[in-house]
Amino acid sequence: MPKLDLSQTPFRTGSGYPGRLAEEVVGRSSQRLGDAGGLTQFGANLVRLEPGAKSSLRHWHEQQDEFVMVTEGVCTLIDDDGEHQMHPGDCAAFPAGDPNGHHLVNRTDAPAAFLVIGTRTPTETAHYSDIDMKVVQDATGSKFTRKDGSPLTADQIGETKHG
C-alpha cells in the first residue's frame, strides 16, 4: 500500500566510490523509500549521518535536479558559497547544471538525517568539486575518471596499504 513501513526498509551502507574514496562516506546509511514504494522517476532516500559522516564527496549534477530537507539533527551544507547550518525542516535545492558543488556533513555529536530527492535520468554526469574526478553513468553502470576522462591515479584511489 502507499504508506511505507520504514521499519521494513533496509539501510544501505557502502559506496560506489572507487578505492579508498569509499572511506569518505563511512557512517552514512540510507533507506531507498521511493524504490520501496515503486517509484521510478525520482529517487527519494532517507539518509542518516552518524557524527562526523558526510553525505557524499562534494559534487554537482549535469542533468538531475536535487532537493533536500533535513529531518533530524543538524547538518552543515557546504557549497561554493561557504557553510550553512541546516536544522529539521530546512530545505535546499540544487538545479541540474548549476556547477555549485555541495554536500552535507554532520559535525555534531548526535545522528542527523535528511530526505533527498533526485531525478532519475537514463544517463548522467556528476562533477566533484574538491578532487580531479567525474563520474559518467549510463545503462552499463558508473565510470569514474579524472575530469579529462583519463583514468584515476593510484595516488587518488590507492588502498591504504599503499599509503
Add this chain to the structure above:
Amino acid sequence: MPKLDLSQTPFRTGSGYPGRLAEEVVGRSSQRLGDAGGLTQFGANLVRLEPGAKSSLRHWHEQQDEFVMVTEGVCTLIDDDGEHQMHPGDCAAFPAGDPNGHHLVNRTDAPAAFLVIGTRTPTETAHYSDIDMKVVQDATGSKFTRKDGSPLTADQIGETKHG
C-alpha cells in the same frame, strides 16, 4: 543560494478546481519550495492543512510519480484501502499509473503539514476517485471534464447561489 529561506517563500491558497469544487480545499496552503530553488523536473511543495482541510480531491496520476512525507501534526491518508494515520516522518509513495486514488485530510484540532514531491511532465491526466471528473493538463492549461470527456454539469460545479 541552494539553502532556501522558507520565511520568504509565499503561501499559495486557492485552487484550480472549477466552481464550488474549490471549496473542497479551503484551509489548504502551500509553499512551492522547488520552484523557489529553481527546480523544474519535479515539484517540491510544503503543504499546510488547517484543522479539517484536505490536500486535494481524492485522485491519481497517469504519468507522474508522487511522494509524501508528513512534517507536522497528524494527517489521515485516505486511499482505496481505507484510512491510514500518518505522523511526522511517515512517508507514502504513489507510482504513476496506479489507480489508487488518495488524499490527505487533517482531522485533528491542530495544523498539519507535509512535503509532497511530484514529477513534472509536459502533459498529464489525473482521475478523481469519488466524483465523475478527470483533468487533462498540457501547455494550454488544465481542462476539467467528466470521465467520458463531456462537460461537467451545473449540478457538479454550480455555485452555491444556485443551490
